[in-house]
Amino acid sequence: MQLSITKRLLPVAATFFVGLVIGTGVVLANHPWICSGTTAYHYSPRTVGYASPVAQTAVVRSASSYTSAFNGSISLWDTTVVTLVNSSTPKLRLFYGAYGQNGWLGLASLTSVTSCHINSATSQLNDTYLRDTSRYSQTAVNHVSCQEVGHTFGLNHNRTQTNTCMNDQVLTAGNQINQHDRDQLSSIYAHVPQ
Amino acid sequence: MKRIVIMSTSLAMGVMVALAAGHFLTAKPQLTHTMQAQWKDVYRTPGGLVAGADLIVIADHISAEPGRVVGEGEDAVPFTNNTFAVESILKGVHEDVTLVLEQTGGIAARGRVFNINDGGPYEPGGRYLLFLKSTGEGSYYLISHQARYRIDEGDVLEGVDPTDRVVAQLHRRTLDSSRDVVQKRLKLIE
Numbered sequence: 001m002q003l004s005i006t007k008r009l010l011p012v013a014a015t016f017f018v019g020l021v022i023g024t025g026v027v028l029a030n031h032p033w034i035c036s037g038t039t040a041y042h043y044s045p046r047t048v049g050y051a052s053p054v055a056q057t058a059v060v061r062s063a064s065s066y067t068s069a070f071n072g073s074i075s076l077w078d079t080t081v082v083t084l085v086n087s088s089t090p091k092l093r094l095f096y097g098a099y100g101q102n103g104w105l106g107l108a109s110l111t112s113v114t115s116c117h118i119n120s121a122t123s124q125l126n127d128t129y130l131r132d133t134s135r136y137s138q139t140a141v142n143h144v145s146c147q148e149v150g151h152t153f154g155l156n157h158n159r160t161q162t163n164t165c166m167n168d169q170v171l172t173a174g175n176q177i178n179q180h181d182r183d184q185l186s187s188i189y190a191h192v193p194q
Numbered sequence: 195m196k197r198i199v200i201m202s203t204s205l206a207m208g209v210m211v212a213l214a215a216g217h218f219l220t221a222k223p224q225l226t227h228t229m230q231a232q233w234k235d236v237y238r239t240p241g242g243l244v245a246g247a248d249l250i251v252i253a254d255h256i257s258a259e260p261g262r263v264v265g266e267g268e269d270a271v272p273f274t275n276n277t278f279a280v281e282s283i284l285k286g287v288h289e290d291v292t293l294v295l296e297q298t299g300g301i302a303a304r305g306r307v308f309n310i311n312d313g314g315p316y317e318p319g320g321r322y323l324l325f326l327k328s329t330g331e332g333s334y335y336l337i338s339h340q341a342r343y344r345i346d347e348g349d350v351l352e353g354v355d356p357t358d359r360v361v362a363q364l365h366r367r368t369l370d371s372s373r374d375v376v377q378k379r380l381k382l383i384e
Contacts, residue, residue: 056269097265101331103233103312103336103338104234106232110228111268111302144232147232157230159358168233
């Protein structure tokens with residue numbers, strides 16, 4: 001009798017264990033910009049509302065240089081597994097301004113996060129440096145814009161390939177991402193509803 | 195049929211338990227946030243970093259105070275003024291015994307704390323090797339994530355991001371051998 005109960009329970013326990021493994025795999029999905037343990041930052045759902053670029057301070061370089069860079073970045077990332085829609089209640093906000101001599105050309109901030117889900121994020125372009133058009137071409141501005149927007153989806157820097165804006169050692173890719181970026185995003189958002 | 199139902203239910207329960215556990219473990223409200231920067235100056239060699247710095251110092255962290263804020267409300271970018279006691283200068287000129295390093299990040303609206311990817315807040319009392327640029331207004335800023343090394347008790351350097359090619363060459367080096375790298379490069383510049 002006891003043996004019979006054990007025989008019956010064994011497959012049930014085994015399938016429960018398989019479910020546990022699958023669920024744990026979802027929870028611990030690996031990602032370059034780590035939030036906690038092996039869990040990455042990500043939006044959920046994967047349709048993300050964004051606001052059109054806004055100046056946070058007066059700028060010297062033409063505003064259209066920044067807005068066209070951001071608009072190009074939005075169009076580019078929209079071709080990945082993440083869908084971007086212009087929204088009056090955006091999760092992603094885009095800024096440019098003169099943030100001063102601080103060492104950075106661009107900055108990505110996750111401004112509200114709950115359980116690794118991004119509630120709101122910002123991308124900023126620093127006109128204090130980027131106003132120097134002799135040093136920073138439009139391709140360079142596009143590169144920085146593309147990278148700062150890419151960070152807000154949960155991607156970290158990619159230092160091994162130069163054909164992507166996620167490389168932080170060069171500024172030559174412009175608004176360009178590669179298959180590696182796309183694959184990473186597919187992996188991160190595999191469990192996230194549309 | 196009954197067996198299939200039991201098995202399916204068990205599988206679903208397993209998935210749900212794992213997801214619930216994962217949610218429970220990570221569902222704390224998050225107050226500390228990381229910012230990712232595209233640095234203006236990223237170097238290929240430690241020599242480039244030495245050449246690019248206005249000031250290279252060994253210094254002890256004294257204090258951190260809220261600094262300027264750019265923008266308004268939820269999207270404002272906070273800055274922090276870190277004061278260091280200068281122990282020695284390897285490159286550049288700085289007359290005072292202390293210096294102020296302005297760091298992007300700090301306390302923002304609703305008590306949220308933002309740490310840029312330069313290693314975040316400095317350890318109070320911590321000893322550092324720093325590669326700095328002048329803001330032109332009396333203070334300095336860190337060149338990038340390549341430019342900050344915590345000096346431990348054994349005088350060994352700890353870089354912020356050892357996956358970076360420059361940091362990798364200084365990380366875990368002794369302070370003396372790192373000084374040599376700086377001095378050799380300075381001789382080449384002269």
